[in-house]
Amino acid sequence: MRLTTKGRYAVTAMLDLALHSDHGPVSLSDISTRQEISLSYLEQLFSKLRKQALVTSVRGPGGGYRLSRSHNEIFVAQIVDAVNESVDATGCKGRSDCQSGSTCLTHHLWCDLSDQIHDFLSQISLEQLVMRNDVRQVAERQNFEVQLGCSEKDKISAAMVD
Amino acid sequence: MRLTTKGRYAVTAMLDLALHSDHGPVSLSDISTRQEISLSYLEQLFSKLRKQALVTSVRGPGGGYRLSRSHNEIFVAQIVDAVNESVDATGCKGRSDCQSGSTCLTHHLWCDLSDQIHDFLSQISLEQLVMRNDVRQVAERQNFEVQLGCSEKDKISAAMVD
DNA sequence: TATTTACCCGACTATTTTAGTAGGTTATTA
DNA sequence: TAATAACCTACTAAAATAGTCGGGTAAATA
Numbered sequence: 533m534r535l536t537t538k539g540r541y542a543v544t545a546m547l548d549l550a551l552h553s554d555h556g557p558v559s560l561s562d563i564s565t566r567q568e569i570s571l572s573y574l575e576q577l578f579s580k581l582r583k584q585a586l587v588t589s590v591r592g593p594g595g596g597y598r599l600s601r602s603h604n605e606i607f608v609a610q611i612v613d614a615v616n617e618s619v620d621a622t623g624c625k626g627r628s629d630c631q632s633g634s635t636c637l638t639h640h641l642w643c644d645l646s647d648q649i650h651d652f653l654s655q656i657s658l659e660q661l662v663m664r665n666d667v668r669q670v671a672e673r674q675n676f677e678v679q680l681g682c683s684e685k686d687k688i689s690a691a692m693v694d
Numbered sequence: 695m696r697l698t699t700k701g702r703y704a705v706t707a708m709l710d711l712a713l714h715s716d717h718g719p720v721s722l723s724d725i726s727t728r729q730e731i732s733l734s735y736l737e738q739l740f741s742k743l744r745k746q747a748l749v750t751s752v753r754g755p756g757g758g759y760r761l762s763r764s765h766n767e768i769f770v771a772q773i774v775d776a777v778n779e780s781v782d783a784t785g786c787k788g789r790s791d792c793q794s795g796s797t798c799l800t801h802h803l804w805c806d807l808s809d810q811i812h813d814f815l816s817q818i819s820l821e822q823l824v825m826r827n828d829v830r831q832v833a834e835r836q837n838f839e840v841q842l843g844c845s846e847k848d849k850i851s852a853a854m855v856d
Numbered sequence: 857t858a859t860t861t862a863c864c865c866g867a868c869t870a871t872t873t874t875a876g877t878a879g880g881t882t883a884t885t886a
Numbered sequence: 887t888a889a890t891a892a893c894c895t896a897c898t899a900a901a902a903t904a905g906t907c908g909g910g911t912a913a914a915t916a
Binding site: 636649653 | 697698699702705706709710729730770783785793794796797798799800801802803804807810811814815818823826828829832833835836
């Protein structure tokens with residue numbers, strides 16, 4: 533099972549895209565600023581997301597990325613799958629050759645777990661995430677911080693220490 | 695989320711312990727042979743399992759490890775927790791400081807997922823695993839292989855290629 | 857058409873984690 | 887006291903993660 537910042541970043545970035553999709557394509561540098569993810573790293577992730585047809589790109593000034601389909605047709609599992617190879621909990625990628633060619637003692641348990649995780653993440657769409665209160669609150673805070681800019685933000689942080 | 699061979703090995707070893715618990719303590723070298731896990735690595739894992747009071751040890755000849763309580767009172771989640779720090783899917787270990795001190799956009803989603811996984815693995819006891827058909831079959835094969843010994847096993851493998 | 861914006865791509869790198877080694881010490885039993 | 891097996895510390899190779907860097911290429915605007 534592999535679920536690290538790579539998968540988390542991808543979902544976060546896609547959710548950012550969904551949240552800001554009403555004014556044309558969203559540039560990676562915008563996402564980078566709002567979500568504090570390195571631009572080059574985002575480029576790598578979006579290359580994979582594009583190949584899996586989860587986003588479409590628009591080049592040139594004013595360009596960026598757009599979700600390739602409706603918010604309720606994109607699920608978290610698809611995003612994680614696109615950047616990680618899989619959300620597989622087995623060590624043998626389901627091939628049952630975990631113990632020198634044969635099945636290991638706990639193979640079926642990890643298969644069950646993989647299914648469980650996959651089912652859970654397959655049921656959560658971007659639409660659902662956008663509607664959540666906790667997501668809306670964080671998004672609002674992020675928009676506010678970006679408006680302030682870094683220097684102003686630092687001043688406030690410094691002021692709050694006093 | 696961290697579920698790698700470390701956690702898988704630990705559960706496999708504990709299940710092996712449960713399967714062979716009827717003739718006194720089980721030595722790590724036995725587990726090492728049956729499950730093909732390096733002895734030194736097993737020692738590291740059992741050090742943690744012992745500290746979490748999941749097993750008790752018996753030193754000296756004929757010694758080994760015993761499960762510290764009944765098979766239906768030890769759950770997979772406890773084993774994985776003992777060797778990994780946690781089955782946490784968040785990047786901030788639940789502290790909500792994922793985005794430079796504040797909560798990141800997808801924090802709550804990963805909390806939900808962590809709960810989901812933990813609940814699932816908390817419901818599976820060693821007892822249940824021991825009863826499963828797939829587990830019994832693999833265990834039987836392993837006992838047979840150990841009886842043959844390595845050299846005999848290689849001969850059979852070689853014969854099967856012809 | 858020049859310039860800017862932003863996607864696109866491959867190679868490289870520091871850090872961390874995993875998985876495993878090596879070499880010893882302590883306790884128990886035969 | 888010899889053998890066995892737990893116990894402990896430190897080290898290490900390999901892999902994965904989380905980036906960086908340096909160049910492209912395509913499209914829009916001025």
